[in-house]
Structures are given as structure tokens and as C-alpha cells.
Amino acid sequence: MNALKKNQTWDITNLPQGKKAVGCKWVFTPKYNADGTLNKYKARLVAKGFTQTYGLDYNETFAPVAKLNTVRILISIAVNLDWPLLQLDIKNVFLNGDLKEEVYMTLPPGFENGHDKQVCKLNKSIYGLKQSPRAWFDRFSQVLKAEGYNQCLSDHTMFTMNHEGMITILIVYVDDIILTENNPQEMNRIKLALNKDFEVKDLGNLKYFLGMEVARSKEGIHVSQRKYVLDLLKETGMLGCKPSKTPISVKKKKKKVEQPTTEQEVAEKKKQEEEEKPADIGRYQRLVGKLIYLSHTRPDIAFAVSTASQHMHSPKQKHLKAAYKILKYLKGTPGRGLFFRKxxxxxxxxxxxxxxxxxxxxxxxxxxxxxxxxxxxxxxxxxxxxxxxxxxxxxxxxxxxxxxxxxxxxxxxxxxxxxxxxxxxxxxxxxxxxxxxxxxxxxxxxxxxxxxxxxxxxxxxxxxxxxxxxxPTKLQLADILTKGLPEDIFEGFVCKLDMMSIYDPT
Known part of the structure; x- marks a missing residue:
């Protein structure tokens, strides 16, 4: 409530005729440290945006977020030029967006000031509103452009400044900001400038970003999702499974048994019938969705995950079995990730x-x-x-x-x-x-x-x-992204892609 009042988020007023007020509620979310331990619970007042009407209290809602491809490009540039990678966080990020639409909200639960029949006319965006992400990004873009930064066309969430060869690059993913440069004075200046308009928290060197663990040494930068993998294995009950050497089997032509005669053919026919049975759609979609996010640092599972994602709407038992084979592969390589070297x-x-x-x-x-x-x-x-x-x-x-x-x-x-x-x-x-x-x-x-x-x-x-x-085909690194490969060839390509685990014993 203090943050809302300080930001002048709303004015108390009567609801005009022909207008409707969206509801709101308090939401308490846990905040975790990088090692997974609980840091605190954060309270947020969230508007019930699902009751909004298009054209009445919201219009455009799309807001860009940083492409993880662009983030990896910045990491490669930073490690080659010995530039620092710093991370900033904006507190109460959506409360900084300026609303262009006329939006009314009911009084927050527990608000006791004798205004029971009145409503809040929102001046700023608030969590839950459909246009909040767009309003925040528009405000953030205006502030950076006013400070002399150029918005990139290749990725609209990236902003750059070049002053006589001194370069500063900034990229934003909602409230998380990555900053790299060869100009320490400009870095300090932009931090102070952002602090005037927003409440900025300096998190120091980049270590943990969107579930990705970043470890920097003299040799280079290692990016992995080890904790994410272990949490996924624990959640699916696969933490104690037998590891697999590859995430997907080598493609083989399956024989279709029409009329089984021998016991072996009967067993094969029964196995095929079991594999063709439908799987739990919700369970399959949740699992594959998490694997898709994991593939942002794991090109070794990209083909297997792409194959699994093609059956999201009508998965069968054989597809679920293939998804669990990916988990078995991850069990043997939880800390494997990308290594960026100079x-x-x-x-x-x-x-x-x-x-x-x-x-x-x-x-x-x-x-x-x-x-x-x-x-x-x-x-x-x-x-x-x-x-x-x-x-x-x-x-x-x-x-x-x-x-x-x-x-x-x-x-x-x-x-x-x-x-x-x-x-x-x-x-x-x-x-x-x-x-x-x-x-x-x-x-x-x-x-x-x-x-x-x-x-x-x-x-x-x-x-x-x-x-x-x-x-030659044996040196074609993209081969790992088009088909299942034998163990020896697969591991060879993984090494050539410069994937490694800093957690493995030397």
C-alpha cells in the first residue's frame, strides 16, 4: 500500500455512468534466493484483468521481451572483449507504467477510509491489467531515449549508446536488466538516471537470470540450468532413474504386425497397442513446456524436444515415453550447459x-x-x-x-x-x-x-x-538438430558445440 500511495497509482472518485470497475485482490508470492532457499513473501495488489473489455478499458497489450538469442550474443561479445555483465532489477515494475485508457478499479480489500461506495481511478498501471506490460515498456523506452540511447530494430528490448567509441548496451526482460559496456562512467550515470524515475536494485555481476545460472572465470562464461533440471527431475519422480546416453533413439523403421503368429509377434503387437493409447494431455503439455524452456541452454536436446512438442494436442503413450527418455538423459547431464570462451x-x-x-x-x-x-x-x-x-x-x-x-x-x-x-x-x-x-x-x-x-x-x-x-557430414554440427544419432557421434557433436559441465569432477 505504501508503494501504491507513493507512486500516486490512483485517485478515489465516484464511478461515472456507463463505466464499470474491475475487481482486485491481494496475492502473496514467495521469492527465492539463487540457491533455491526462501527469501521472503511479497504482497501484491492484483487487478482482475480478465473482466476487462477490449476497446473500453484496454486496447493494445503486446509488449516485447528480450530474446534469449540476443542475450547469448551479448555474453559472447562481453567474454571476448572482457566487458563486465551487470544485472539490475526494477522494483514494483508495473506500477511505473502510465495508463492511456480510462480504467476504474474497486477499492482494495481492507481499505477502510469511509469510501465504501467509491472506486479507484487508475493513473498508473497495476499488476493484473492486460495493458500493464505494454504501459511499463513504453515508459521505460521513453526514459532511455531521453538519456540518449538508441532502440535497436533487430531486438526492440535492446538499447545502445556509442559515444566516441565508448559503448554501452542495455537489454530488458520485463523488470530484469542486463548491462554491459566499456565505459564505467556511463554505466554509473545511467544507473543514477534510472534511479530518478524508478526504484532500481543493483544486483551486481550477472549470476542468475531467468532460471539460467551464469558462472564467470578467467577461461570464460558458463551458462546452465542445473537447478532447473534437478527440480524438474524431482517433480516428475525421475531423480533416481537410470541415465540415458542420448535424449532420443536412433530412427528405425518399425514393423507393423497385422496378424501375429508367434509369441514374440503377439508381445510386439500388444506393445504397439499400449503405445498407441492416449496419454494425459495436461501432464504431457506441462512436461514438454518445461523442456522447451530448458532447451534455451541445451541445444543437445533441441531435436528431441522439437519432436515431442509436435504432439502437444493429442499425445500417446509412446510420445510420453519419448519425453521421459529426455529426462533420463538429463539425469546423467544435469549441469551441462553452454561455454563461452575468448x-x-x-x-x-x-x-x-x-x-x-x-x-x-x-x-x-x-x-x-x-x-x-x-x-x-x-x-x-x-x-x-x-x-x-x-x-x-x-x-x-x-x-x-x-x-x-x-x-x-x-x-x-x-x-x-x-x-x-x-x-x-x-x-x-x-x-x-x-x-x-x-x-x-x-x-x-x-x-x-x-x-x-x-x-x-x-x-x-x-x-x-x-x-x-x-x-563433410562428420563435421556438420547441425546434424545433431535434425535426427537421432548414435552415442559416439552424438557425444562428439556435443563437444564440438562447446557444451560442458563445470560440476563434473576433473
Whole structure:
């Protein structure tokens, strides 16, 4: 209540005719320390935003949050340039947003000032309102722009300042802010400037961000989600399970037993029937949702999680079994994460691959790419293509195009953060026929169905933006994002992606 009054969040008034007041309630949420111990309980007054009406008391609600891809790019830049990574926190963040709409709220429970028949006319946003995130971000953006910062177009939550070669970069995820720079004076100045408009808490060096544990040493920066993994294993009852060497099995063609004759065939038929039974949808969706968030620091499970997420609306027992295999793999590698090291490279490298007709159910292909900025893995993706490719060339050109688009975005981020990148970008692929087709200026009738992707790639090559290079399949790092691999090959790729665990004994 003190924070609400200090911020002049509302005025007490009578409810005008034709208007309605949203309800509110007190919510008490636990706050935890980085090691998982309870710090305190925080009380918040929350509006019942689900009773709001579009066009009456709210309009646009979308507010951007920092892309975790951008956060990893900043970490790679910071470790290579020996820049500090600091974290700030804004207290009572949504109370700082200025409301543009006319919103009325009932009096808070326990408010005893003889105003029983009156309501609160909100001047500031409050937790629970649909437009609160947008109102807060608009206010925060205005403050930073007034301080001379530029808002990036590649990621609208990133703000930069370049004053005679002294660079400051700031990125915000709701109320969590990461700050890095080579200008200590500007860092202190912006902290004081933010403190004038908001109540800012300086958390020091970046150690824990959105569930990700950040450990910095002379060798580099290690980012993992070890506690998140252990909590997930405990929650699902898999803490004592037998570890698996890989998160997904190697793809095998299953024989469909129509009329079993031997005992073995009868058992196989019964097993297939059990696997086809429906699973608990809510349980499956909660588990896969948590695995999706975990894959932000674990590219080694990206393909397995992508496969599991394709059955969110109608999971079967075989899909639930595959999701639990991922948990068994995590049991053996809970502390594994990304390692960012200092290198002499100043390039952007893209590895892209495709598994043509990889899905046994609908014959769609699976694309995957991973990118390196200044020698460190920063982005990756594994996903099933939207349409069936009638030829391997079609799926491969589409995969090349997706990797190229990601590289162009990375170049844009580098330009906006004043980061030096050697040209051209390097894109590695393991199919010589596809590379020849992409570079061929002559149009053939056999490639007319992929002309858009082919012309897009060729245009960027001619402009000197990208350089296409052949790489053997055994060195194609994106292979881990397109299919299940044998143990030895899988572990080899994990090492090449610079994934490690600082918790393992040396």
C-alpha cells in the first residue's frame, strides 16, 4: 500500500455512468534466493484483468521481451572483449507504467477510509491489467531515449549508446536488466538516471537470470540450468532413474504386425497397442513446456524436444515415453550447459542441415541450423518443415534459406551493437549438389518450385553478404538438430558445440 500511495497509482472518485470497475485482490508470492532457499513473501495488489473489455478499458497489450538469442550474443561479445555483465532489477515494475485508457478499479480489500461506495481511478498501471506490460515498456523506452540511447530494430528490448567509441548496451526482460559496456562512467550515470524515475536494485555481476545460472572465470562464461533440471527431475519422480546416453533413439523403421503368429509377434503387437493409447494431455503439455524452456541452454536436446512438442494436442503413450527418455538423459547431464570462451575469431558462422523425409508419420523433412558469433554458439533451431518436399533439393534449399535469414539477423544485431564482423558470413553445408544448384545462374524446369529460395540465396552470395562452403557430414554440427544419432557421434557433436559441465569432477 505504501508503494501504491507513493507512486500516486490512483485517485478515489465516484464511478461515472456507463463505466464499470474491475475487481482486485491481494496475492502473496514467495521469492527465492539463487540457491533455491526462501527469501521472503511479497504482497501484491492484483487487478482482475480478465473482466476487462477490449476497446473500453484496454486496447493494445503486446509488449516485447528480450530474446534469449540476443542475450547469448551479448555474453559472447562481453567474454571476448572482457566487458563486465551487470544485472539490475526494477522494483514494483508495473506500477511505473502510465495508463492511456480510462480504467476504474474497486477499492482494495481492507481499505477502510469511509469510501465504501467509491472506486479507484487508475493513473498508473497495476499488476493484473492486460495493458500493464505494454504501459511499463513504453515508459521505460521513453526514459532511455531521453538519456540518449538508441532502440535497436533487430531486438526492440535492446538499447545502445556509442559515444566516441565508448559503448554501452542495455537489454530488458520485463523488470530484469542486463548491462554491459566499456565505459564505467556511463554505466554509473545511467544507473543514477534510472534511479530518478524508478526504484532500481543493483544486483551486481550477472549470476542468475531467468532460471539460467551464469558462472564467470578467467577461461570464460558458463551458462546452465542445473537447478532447473534437478527440480524438474524431482517433480516428475525421475531423480533416481537410470541415465540415458542420448535424449532420443536412433530412427528405425518399425514393423507393423497385422496378424501375429508367434509369441514374440503377439508381445510386439500388444506393445504397439499400449503405445498407441492416449496419454494425459495436461501432464504431457506441462512436461514438454518445461523442456522447451530448458532447451534455451541445451541445444543437445533441441531435436528431441522439437519432436515431442509436435504432439502437444493429442499425445500417446509412446510420445510420453519419448519425453521421459529426455529426462533420463538429463539425469546423467544435469549441469551441462553452454561455454563461452575468448577467441580470436570475428566472424559469423552458420551450420545448416536437413533430414529429408525424416518424419515417418507424414514424410515431412526436419531442418536445423546453429550459428556462432565470434567463435561461440549463440542460436540454434530444430523444426519440422511446414510442407512435404517432393525432392531432397527442395528441402535442402529451404533449409539453406532459413540458415541464411538467421545469419542476416545476426549481422544486423552486430551492426547495432557496434560489433566488428568480418565479411562475408560463412555458411557451411554438406551437400555439394545443393550448393551448385544455389549458385547456378541458369534456371532449370526441375528447380522452378524452389526458385524463390534459390534466387534469395544467390542474390546474397553475389552481394558478398554470404559465402557458401562445403563441409563433410562428420563435421556438420547441425546434424545433431535434425535426427537421432548414435552415442559416439552424438557425444562428439556435443563437444564440438562447446557444451560442458563445470560440476563434473576433473
Amino acid at each position: 577467441t580470436n575469431l570475428r566472424t559469423i558462422e552458420i551450420y545448416t542441415d536437413v533430414d529429408w523425409e525424416g518424419d515417418q508419420e507424414n514424410s515431412r523433412s526436419t531442418s536445423g541450423y546453429c550459428t556462432f558469433v565470434w567463435g561461440n554458439l549463440v542460436t540454434w533451431q530444430s523444426h519440422k518443415q511446414r510442407v512435404v518436399s517432393t525432392s531432397s533439393a527442395e528441402s535442402e534449399l529451404r533449409s539453406l534459406s532459413e540458415g541464411l535469414k538467421e545469419g542476416i539477423w545476426l549481422k544486423r544485431v552486430a551492426d547495432e551493437t557496434y560489433t566488428k564482423i568480418e565479411s562475408p558470413l560463412k555458411l557451411y553445408y554438406d551437400n555439394k549438389a545443393t550448393l551448385s544448384m544455389a549458385l547456378n545462374p541458369v534456371q532449370h524446369s526441375r528447380t522452378k518450385h524452389v526458385d524463390v529460395d534459390r534466387h534469395f540465396i544467390r542474390e546474397k552470395v553475389e552481394d558478398g553478404i554470404i559465402c557458401l562452403s562445403y563441409i
